[in-house]
Amino acid sequence: MQTVQLAVIPGDGIGPEVTAEALKVLEQVAAGRGDGVKFESTRYDLGAERYLATGEVLPDAVLAEIRQHDAILLGAVGGRPGDKSLPPGILERGLLLRLRFELDHYVNLRPSRIYPGAVSPLADPGEVDFVVVREGTEGPYTGNGGALRVGTPHEIATEVSVNTAFGVERVVRDAFARAQKRPRHKLTLVHKTNVLVHAGGIWSRIVDQVATEFPDVAVDYLHVDAAMIFLATDPSRFDVIVTDNLFGDIVTDLAAAITGGIGLAASGNVNPDRTTPSMFEPVHGSAPDIAGQQKADPTAAILSAALLLEHLGLDDAAHSVEEAVVADLAERAPGSTRRTSEIGDAIAGRVAG
């Protein structure tokens, strides 16, 4: 009997609804297996609601508890847009990024494929199946920098992107290893080396170095602006993209859009060294406008649970969840208005079968 200790952070808005469906599917996985994998979840109420009620974002004691788990499942975090009592960055920096940084989630993994039945906004997207390996613990996301003479005509605000050989090399090596395991063996570095010469230099030098260890992986490079064009006009050219924290944020949202929407985009904040629990979350936000109405699509949360299973080494279970999602998507009627729980039930039902 393998017991997986899950820390569950449902979060705000539609977070709790979609997380419930992801957990439902995980329960079904456990029930359907002869080998007795069991999930035990502890729920942590963190997010806008808690902050607004108590002023707490992520108390150290809570972080210490979360750290004891095998993995983290997160729904979505974020309050109402424009809420003045919730300054931008409080939850993002204090909760989401703090978890990624403290738990050293240096591989932010974001697969993109056009699932059968999914509707791409592109007229002719072709066969799209790539994965973005986004650096998760440094780059422009460090919060380094500051501001002087704030609010005056002489204000100056800086933001410092920090890139270390240690940090870049480990994520680049992970991306190469993934490319090697995929059928096309291709890796594309996305950066802006012609302008960000310092940060671009370290990224391209390290990619060149690590490439010598993976002679069967074909490497190319695109400036982030050119990557935009290819994502819109020829997304099937991509296999593995490796990029920094900020470019990764931008590229993956565009990737989600062109593959049929943010309702399907899953992500893993992974520590491949397994010294800390990795965290799995849909790419979408908390969508407070439709919260509590059972209107949210839980598919991205369920696919994030599949990434969690894969990370735990339960590859066959991960595969069966993904297959269940594919089957469900293929049969979705256009304009279908199934409730959140109905979609979860349908997918869980297929996992059972």
Place this chain on the structure above:
Amino acid sequence: MQTVQLAVIPGDGIGPEVTAEALKVLEQVAAGRGDGVKFESTRYDLGAERYLATGEVLPDAVLAEIRQHDAILLGAVGGRPGDKSLPPGILERGLLLRLRFELDHYVNLRPSRIYPGAVSPLADPGEVDFVVVREGTEGPYTGNGGALRVGTPHEIATEVSVNTAFGVERVVRDAFARAQKRPRHKLTLVHKTNVLVHAGGIWSRIVDQVATEFPDVAVDYLHVDAAMIFLATDPSRFDVIVTDNLFGDIVTDLAAAITGGIGLAASGNVNPDRTTPSMFEPVHGSAPDIAGQQKADPTAAILSAALLLEHLGLDDAAHSVEEAVVADLAERAPGSTRRTSEIGDAIAGRVAG
């Protein structure tokens, strides 16, 4: 008789070919006018070729000469990808960005519309007609930062985004003024305030401040990742976008892609105070693979010349060039293989008419 002194930098690759067509159209504009506007151009050979031959990028004396002109027309700059004798950044930082920074081109203007006949990769783009006002003289493009222990396992490389109230306010005010003149009166700030809290703070505070001077302009805000999604799924929602130098680079290439290609995207590097010559250039690169073969589409260069005319106050001439382009595009046969000069002739011919 108004004589416009043009500094022409044809540059590399397809640059000279497309610039020739833009000049052809300007000649036609001059010939067709009763009021005797005249263009006198001085050609400056700058770019990869000159650098590889002489080691010179932008000699101070050349910059001083260029500064004496009324406007600059630039083709494209950049050598063969992967050319080891041309390290990334040399031309971009040393020539293109140096011109933008030294000539204080703080408004990087990039209109995006789907022209009649243009083929968008989006299945259903809707009516797209927006303009990106990209900051051109600070942000992550300053080159601030550096690297320590380069090439060792202990390397650290930083890149500093510098944002000043002076720099942000003037470009934001310009963007509001443009929004006020457009029929929809709408301005969208694109940034990443929830992560880049220092830089994001100054941008959103200044937008809020300047907004009070333009009560009839509706303001909204999007994180850059969300902007990706809207550009791919609902680009008609945009009117004026104001954003920083790096986000602007990314957003405008995606905008070019979804509106039918980089072959049509024009840009102006504008100093609205007119204390220096503004510079007009297509968004596309030098495309060395098709250089010298008359395969390049000069439309983006010609539309950049239209922006130049507008900047010089020759609004009716600018309009007639744009109309000529629209008429030409509307009649382009799909898969047409007209030569660069044929397209230029066709558009120039319509300007005459």
